[in-house]
Amino acid sequence: MKTVILAVVLVELLVNSALASNAIQLINKGNDGGTVYQTVNINHNVNVAAFNTYFGTHSTNAVVDYNAGLIVYQMPYKRICVVSRMNRSSFPSISQLENMIHEENPSLHALHTNYGVSNKVVRNLYQLGKPIQAMCGGLTTYWATEYPRPDSLVGGRGCAGLHLLILDVKLCGGITFF
Template sequence: MKMLILTAGLLGLFMSSAFANDSIQLINKDNDGGTVYQTVNINNKINVATFNLYSGTHSTNALVDYNSGIILYHMPYKRICVVSRMNRDSFPSITQLESMIHEGHALTSLHRSYGISRKVVSHMSELGRPTQAICEGLTTYWATEFQRPYPLVGGRGCAGLNLLILKVNLCGGISLF
């Protein structure tokens, strides 16, 4: 329980719009009629962008650490993180992401699909401080970005995450939902 509180506190530190240079927020209804609160925060001081989906027990977050080149998807309700190396050729730079927000194109989707391996990350310290702070103590899996469609083999499937402008498919044999 203490680890969960510590993780939530550290996550809040990285995701707080008070520390962000730019932020966009959206409140809408989910399929069940409940309220879903979404944010994107960009912090140029530490070169991190965060995507947050606050939806009760299925809240989730994504963090893009431009310094280390890591993208992480944090699913506290499953007590897991999924990390991948950023494809810098196709993922917008932090400046481009900031421009999308300033120009009002924030609802233009960034689509990403990842194949999750069963390989657990063993050395969190190598992934940068933000990733280590958020995922420490959680089972953390490596994922590899791929072009859609994902070849469904051996009972694998995909779970979709819609994080405001970031639309993600996490695919593999790991039960996410």
């Protein structure tokens, strides 16, 4: 647990430098009636956006590293990270992302993305850059590939749905999430 907290703190420090940063905080009610805290931190200096959803033991995080063209989803409750290459033709630029978040109802333009998670473990986090190193250090990290629909995945043993403000993600197949 200390590793997960340290990883979140490191990502927050990396993303939240004093210059060219934009932080958004929301407090919502979860499906079970509990309180869900969501934050998005966008740093134009390093071209990184960090999404955090805090709801007890099932808190999740995501980092979009525009320089590296990678997206990482962290599920600390399962002690895993999932990394995928960013589909730049369908994923908004950092400025477009920021505009979407500032809309009155950001969920109207949610980004629905589906990934097939492989059994392939990332062995060298250093090659993926500092934001992903900070977030996934000490956690098992898997590669994933974006798919247009979750039903195009073959051999999946289950899916995990993550909702991070405007990111509505399904991670399916390859590894057991439950």
